[in-house]
Amino acid sequence: MSKFERQTLTVDGVKTVVHTAGHGEPLVFFHGAGTVDGFDFAERWTDRFRVIVPYHPGFGESGDDPTFTTMHDYVMHYLELFDMLKLDRFNLVGLSMGGYLAAKFASEHGHRVKKLTLIAPAGLIDPKNPMLDILAVPGEAVPGLLVSNFDVLKPKLPEKPDLDFMGERYREATTVARLFWEHPGDPKFMRYLHRIKVPTQIIWGEEDKIIPAGQAETWRKFIPNADIQVYKGAGHLVHLERPEAVDAVARFMS
Structure with missing residues (x-):
């Protein structure tokens, strides 16, 4: 992230690392x-937007808070962070679990979101297109499930993972388990999706092995006017495999 500047903030006692670059309207990525x-x-977004990329508590460079046990805890965390950053209204993009968080934030605080993009979002309970139980998958098998073409992800992985790398993966997996082990789905989340009134874009990889692309049509039932784009030859990390999907986000937000 050569273009980005790193900032460390303390949000209600939690170390929160935020990377920022670019100029223009703010665009937050979860x-x-x-x-x-x-x-x-x-x-790719920094030519048009002031891009703000925070690490969630329990992930990456941010600290942790074991009392964060629901997605609502993260919504409240980001309300505090956005107030600190003086972000009153912004574009919001969320990937997978971050898509779940972004949709929940928009359903509860839509007045702060200008436009919303969800990339292969989690959160729905869809019996016809169930999400993979990622917590049951051995850690070493997860990377191969994230993409259609593993060569796209391979450069981001060390040839011989060291203890620090493995420790970070374990820490993030522990955070995910704390959030979803006992309650993998929340029907109340789906109940309030109709409150999302902002322009919404949903992007998916057709070959997603984590969350089936068939869920896109289920999302449409809750957000009828959403612009849905499904990309062939791409898996869960569609934004890595198909750069045109990243450009589509910029066009939509503009």
Whole structure:
């Protein structure tokens, strides 16, 4: 993330690392349930937007708070962070778990969101297109499930993972388990999705092995006017495999 400046803030006692670059309208990106894929792709947005990429508590460079046990805890964390950053209204993009968080934030605080993009979002209970139980998958098998073409992700992974790398993956997996082990789905989340009134874009990789692309049509039932784009030859990390999807986000937000 050569273009980005790193900032460390303390939000209600939690160390929160935020990376920022670019100029223009603010665009916030919520990452997914892991950070190994990095944020280099977001540099493509910096020509048009002031891009703000925070690490969630329990992930990446941010600190942790074991009392964060629901997505609502993260919504409240980001309300505090956005107030500190003086972000009154902004564009919001969320990937996977971050898509779940972004949709929940927009359903509860839509007046602060200008436009919303969800990339392979988690959160729905969809019996016809169930999400993979990622917590039951051995850690070493997860990377291969994230993309259609593993060569896209391979450069971001060390040839011989050291203890620090493995420790970070374990820490993030522990955070995910704390959030979803006992309550993998929340029906109340779906109940209030109709409150999302802002222009919404949903992007998916057709070959997603984590969250089936068939869920896109289920999302449409809750957000009828959403612009849905499904990309062939891409898996869960569609933004890495298909750079045109990243450009589509910029066009939509503009």
